[in-house]
Amino acid sequence: MHQLNISAAAEGDVNPLVPNGWEMLVVFVGFAILFFIVVKYVVPMFEKTFAERAEAIEGGIAKAEKAQAEASAALEEYKQQLTDARTEANRIREEARAEGAQILADLKEKAAAESARITAQAHAQIESERQAAVVSLRAEVGTLATTLAGRIVGESLDDDARAARVVDRFLADLESQNAGAAK
Amino acid sequence: MHLPAILPWGAAEGFSKQMLLVLLSVVFIAVFFVLAARKQQLVPGKLQFAGEAAYGFVRNGIAKDIIGGRDFIKYVPLLFSLFFFILVNNIYGAIPVFQLPTFSHVGGAYVLAGLVYVTWIAIGIKKNGLRYFKLATVPSGVPWYILPIVIPIEIISNFVVRPVTHSLRLFATMLAGHLIVMIAGSGIEYLIMQENFLLKGTSVLVLAGAIAMYMLEALIMVLQAYVFTLLTAIYIEGALHADSH
Numbered sequence: 152m153h154q155l156n157i158s159a160a161a162e163g164d165v166n167p168l169v170p171n172g173w174e175m176l177v178v179f180v181g182f183a184i185l186f187f188i189v190v191k192y193v194v195p196m197f198e199k200t201f202a203e204r205a206e207a208i209e210g211g212i213a214k215a216e217k218a219q220a221e222a223s224a225a226l227e228e229y230k231q232q233l234t235d236a237r238t239e240a241n242r243i244r245e246e247a248r249a250e251g252a253q254i255l256a257d258l259k260e261k262a263a264a265e266s267a268r269i270t271a272q273a274h275a276q277i278e279s280e281r282q283a284a285v286v287s288l289r290a291e292v293g294t295l296a297t298t299l300a301g302r303i304v305g306e307s308l309d310d311d312a313r314a315a316r317v318v319d320r321f322l323a324d325l326e327s328q329n330a331g332a333a334k
Numbered sequence: 335m336h337l338p339a340i341l342p343w344g345a346a347e348g349f350s351k352q353m354l355l356v357l358l359s360v361v362f363i364a365v366f367f368v369l370a371a372r373k374q375q376l377v378p379g380k381l382q383f384a385g386e387a388a389y390g391f392v393r394n395g396i397a398k399d400i401i402g403g404r405d406f407i408k409y410v411p412l413l414f415s416l417f418f419f420i421l422v423n424n425i426y427g428a429i430p431v432f433q434l435p436t437f438s439h440v441g442g443a444y445v446l447a448g449l450v451y452v453t454w455i456a457i458g459i460k461k462n463g464l465r466y467f468k469l470a471t472v473p474s475g476v477p478w479y480i481l482p483i484v485i486p487i488e489i490i491s492n493f494v495v496r497p498v499t500h501s502l503r504l505f506a507t508m509l510a511g512h513l514i515v516m517i518a519g520s521g522i523e524y525l526i527m528q529e530n531f532l533l534k535g536t537s538v539l540v541l542a543g544a545i546a547m548y549m550l551e552a553l554i555m556v557l558q559a560y561v562f563t564l565l566t567a568i569y570i571e572g573a574l575h576a577d578s579h
Contacts, residue, residue: 171439179445182360184364185364188367193368194410196374203376
């Protein structure tokens, strides 16, 4: 029991709840020094490492996520471009087809117009030649007939006005006969 | 068991073993953590890993879990210092040469509990203004006719009893553990001195009991350091979020 007695002697007879002022001071100062070191060095150093580590990990993840996002964006862009290109190709094809049809129609129309024009020209030429032939024939036939008739009748039919009237009447008779024959 | 007083310091006992151990604990903790934290690498070495595990235990296991939010980091230094200061000073009791848990002397426990008391009240006032005392003593959602009973209870439990229990819990467990181990030691010595062989033999039983008590005491030393720090975190959290309690 003597150890306990030594302890009790060291404690004295004081109530254990009554503190020793010097001990309190030492604990206070010791704790203050420790707290200062912790605030000044320990916590900042550990926090710095934690932050760096978190950044290293999160940075890697963020980088990977960014690469992923970029890749999918590129893919999306390529898909979009492909779709655009397809649409464009279709559009061009449609346009070409429409244009071809248009050109064909134009050409047809032009050809038709040309042929019509040529036909009309030919008609006109034929008509004018026929007219010219009729005129020249009328004059020649009139002269020939007059001469012939004059010779036959022996009568001078030089009087132009009369001769013309006779020729006209003759021709009119001829035409009416022709018309009747044609009918 | 006590070393003799080294210097006649004006105090009755002079420079005691308890004081030496307190100052040594500061050196131990500071040296260990400064060394562990000094060469910081993203992939830690053994010492750094141990330091980080210890630091992370207080930071994440106590400060972050209890206080939470974005503000908890402000209180990590206090909680960290408290935990390891108390832990090392308690563990002294389980180390053969030191053999004295320094908080078995009540002064240290008063100092730390007093610091914590001032701290959480200051935090409460800073956060909520003088309204804090109303928030801390008048619980919301209580019928008015119970308030005359509840308010004195709240005042006593929060502002009077809390620092006392906070300090005495640490002091009493350490003193009791210290005494139990010491009594067991003395008992073994006493029994071995006996002439009677059978009585001498019973000292083995006491030794077995003493070892069991020593183990229990070692557990309590760690546990009390944790409890003291945990309660500090809870008090700070209560002061920070007084309006939601």
